[in-house]
Structure formats: structure tokens, C-alpha cells
Amino acid sequence: MATEKKPYVIGLDLGGTNSVFGIVDAEGNVVATTSVKTRGHGPVEQYVKDCVEALQSTIAEVGGIEQIQGMGIGAPNGNYYTNCIEYAPNLPWDQENIPLGKLFSEALGLPVAMTNDANAAAIGEMTYGAARGMKNFIMITLGTGVGSGIVCDGKMVYGSDGLAGELGHVRVEPHKGRECGCGRTGCLETYCSATGVARTAREIIETSDTPTILRDIPIDQIESKDVSIAASKGDEVAKSIMDFTGRLLGRACADFACFNSPEAFIFFGGLTKAGDLIMDPIKKGYEENILKCYAGKAQMLISQLDDAKAAVLGASALGWEA
């Protein structure tokens, strides 16, 4: 007899500051949430204990642990194969492999699966969002960095070690590119992340005297959001920054298409709030650079998941297959 799926999963979006839990149903409704500060618990075992305690009343709200199918965790450097967090510089635990999957599984008596944030976003999009029904797509997350989750034939690409899908570190400028936090130069992320957009703005402001409302902001405080807002007000310099960023991202995606010929690229994160101001240049950059046999095939889409809930939803989606 096939075991029937239980009605809910737990998702954990583990960030450097907050650990946000959501209980989610099969339609992607977040029916209950709770959150815990990520720091200040001491060792990771105590963190898990405190989380589970905080979860008790939330679990009770949906009828108890018997109603829950599994748990999914989206965490920086979360590895699907090992169920561990590997080398995460922004988390409070000073150890190489944090066996968070195992700890939560033991504490809750549930199957637990883990992956990194961008993969979780892709799984969320596939389960509840713009990629429903898609078998081949690439998720690009535009945040402080650029992350990615790649789906081939309906399955997440985890690679030989669980760490596949680091498209933010493909080198789009192989010569004299910008320095990247990874220690190399020219990575996509140095141009198309929120940090990259702010960097472009500062470069342009410093090397030209074209008027722009961005000059009203102290130069070291300019953020990606400011550029979006200025562009939406018609500021020409800000629009040219969006154009540069989108064209470059589109060109990179044209290279990415050579891998798995995706039916869509799905973009997620703050930069997508700029709407057509960023999506039009992305599409243009893609069309200008795409290999003929792929031309016109991939859709360029913005994530359909609500920003505030996307990370928890993505993590929770992993719980169904845990």
C-alpha cells in the first residue's frame, strides 16, 4: 500500500540573523510561522533544541507532528548530499560541517532534507511558482551575491559533491574583471548582484560628471535599490546602469543556455523589483548573444513567489521529497 502524504511540511529559511520557520500545505500556503534568532544559542545542538521548543505551539496549530510529512532547510552552503552546512562564514557555529539535517531529524522525528538558498528557491518555484510543470530551467537569485539553481529533466542538479550550480561565479569578464569575494576576478556576481549594481553606480559617478539624482546620495551609501528607484524616475544614468547590468546578465544567460537549453530563466531578488527596466535589457542581452539553435526558446520570467515567503516556501518544498 502506498503511504499517503501528510498534509503539511516544515520549511526553515536559515539566515545569518533570523531562522524563519513556516508550516506549508501542498498548495504552497504558509499556514503558520515562527522565527528564532540564529545567534546566541551557543552550540548548534542547543540552537536546534531552542528551535524545536519554539516550534511546538506552531506544530500544535496544524494538529500535531503526525500531520507533517517532512522538513526542508534552505541554508547558505547547505549540502543536499551530506545534510550538512559546509563552511558558512556568516553563521555562528565555528565548525566545518554542521550536521543540521540530522540534528533536526532526530529532534523532530521527521525526515529532513537540506540544500542551499538558491536551490531551495528553484525547488520552491518548481513546486509552487513560475516553474510549475517545467522540466528544464535555471533559477538566478539576485541578492548580495548571485546564486543559481539548475533543474534538468525535472531534477535539481546537485553534481558530484552537492555543490553544483554556482553560476554567480562564472567569469563573464575573463580579463581585467572586477575582484570578487571568491578571490578571483570577473565573476558574474561582481556585476549583477545588488553589490555589483552599486559598484557600477559608484564607478560611473566617479568617472563622469553626467548629472544624476544618484549624486544626492553619499557615494559610499548608494545601494542597488537607489539605482532602481532613480531609473524608475527616468534618471538617464540610473537607466544606463540597469541597461549595463541586464545586458551583461542576458549575455551570461546565453552562455548558460548552452548547458541545458532551458525552457526558462527565472529571476528572483531585489533587482527584479525594477521590472521591465531590468528585464528588457536582460532579454536584449540574451537575444544578442544566444546561439541560433536556442533563439526564441527560453522565457525570461520573474519569480512568482512572494519575496517575504519565498525562502521558507522553497525550503519547505524540499520537505515533500525528504
Add this chain to the structure above:
Amino acid sequence: MATEKKPYVIGLDLGGTNSVFGIVDAEGNVVATTSVKTRGHGPVEQYVKDCVEALQSTIAEVGGIEQIQGMGIGAPNGNYYTNCIEYAPNLPWDQENIPLGKLFSEALGLPVAMTNDANAAAIGEMTYGAARGMKNFIMITLGTGVGSGIVCDGKMVYGSDGLAGELGHVRVEPHKGRECGCGRTGCLETYCSATGVARTAREIIETSDTPTILRDIPIDQIESKDVSIAASKGDEVAKSIMDFTGRLLGRACADFACFNSPEAFIFFGGLTKAGDLIMDPIKKGYEENILKCYAGKAQMLISQLDDAKAAVLGASALGWEA
């Protein structure tokens, strides 16, 4: 009751000049072969009829068609999903979609599967060669062009349209790169194919007067093979060409690793005959450019399939899953 596999498969390596058939057993032994000129048959239906006629005695050698599990075809622009050859400029049939899989299947009464040459090579390597037991690897074929076959989690990546895996057209020089036959510039194939290597040789000879035995060859007749041979004799210019080619290919592979974090890259084709003269620079270029989390993980291997048989073997391997 599970159906038992029959002992043989037929492989067809369909080239612009010759169509080479092999009957192959489960261990990868080519037990019988025959070949037919690809041109001169008129319409494709007649070509298939002539091939099947030529195959009769070969099939009889292994005990008749009842001994054969299926057939695999490796063909330029062969599409796994449609079982058709799409837009193949070097083949004699002037039509967009050549339903070769269907035609052979009807004529032989066997299941037939088709893919392109580089994918067939990857499947061959996975079934009989250096990638046996591997779940995640990238095959790079270095011929007139640069082809690729990508395997994730034990499965060929065909993408949304059957045309995935064109890594030869990833643009390794996004600005002022060499013109490519695809109509764009800077593609990997313009540097690292046999044609690309000869192009590098001509560029160096024309723009310097460094002595090299390559000058003994009329400049427009220099081939990749000549560069390999000169390098193996210690010619410094030829060695520097191998170094440039390998380093660039290694750098490109470092970007490719960001996709599926492969356990190996497997190189196939004439250029690999140069052995360490090309493999050492590939490894160096890879190490110099690889993202830290992938460093030291992927092996750089030369195909283990015999050149003369590799294409037929690769095609035949597809026959097992047809």
C-alpha cells in the same frame, strides 16, 4: 516477468562521407562492422533501404535480428527527443527534419534512439570507457569543432528541446573574440578545435619571426596535427600554441564546473593525441581558474575508447536504452 536483454546492439556513426555500422556486445566489443557511403542514394528513404540491405549479412553473422536489442545512431544534430536530424548542413538530404530514427526502426523492426555525436561519445564513455560508474561528468570532443555531452546524476542532459550541451559555443572571449561559424565571436570552438589550433599557429607565424619548424609547412596548410607533432619534437612555438590552447580550455572547464560540479572532464579527439603536451596546460588552466569549493575535485581524463571505434561504440550504447 522482466524481459531479458538480447546480446547485441547496432550502432551507426553517421558522418558526411561514411555511415559506419557496428554490432556491439554488452562488454563493448565490436563483433561485426559494415559501412556504406552516406551520399549517392537519393532520398533518405532509399539511403535507409540500402543500409538495411548492406546490414543483412552482418546481422546474420551474429545469429539474426532476434539477437539484437536495439539500435543507436550518432549523427550531426541528431535530436534524442524527436529521433530526427535537424538542420544538418553536411548531410546530403535537403530537408529540415530527417526522421532517420523512425525510418530505421520501421525497416529493421527494432527500437532506435538517436543523438548527436558528442552525446553519443559521452554515452559510449559511460557505458564502455573512462566514465564507467560516473554519475556526473562532462565529455569534451575536440575535432573540427568542439562538442560536448553533459551527464548529471547518471543521465544525459538533453534540455528542453534535445539540443542541450553546446559548450563549444560558450563564449570564452566575450570581447574582440575570433569569428565563429555560428555567426558570433569568441566561442570556445574558435580556439580549441583542430581548426582553432591551426588558426592560432597561423596567427603566431604571421605576427612574429620566432623560428619554428612549422614554417616549413605552407601557412595555409598547417593543421592541428602538425602543431602536435612539432610540439612533441620540442618546438617552442608549437609548445606555446599547445599551452595557449590547453590553458584556455582549462579556464573554460573551470566555468563549466560551476554547472554540475563534475567528477571528471573527459577529452576526446585528435588533440588529445598530444598527451601531456595538451593535458598539462588544461590542468594548469583549470587549477588557476577553478572556484575554491570545486578545487581538486574533478579528474581530467583522456577518453578510453579506441578512436576508430569510439563513434560507433557511442552510438551503439544508446541502443541499449532505445
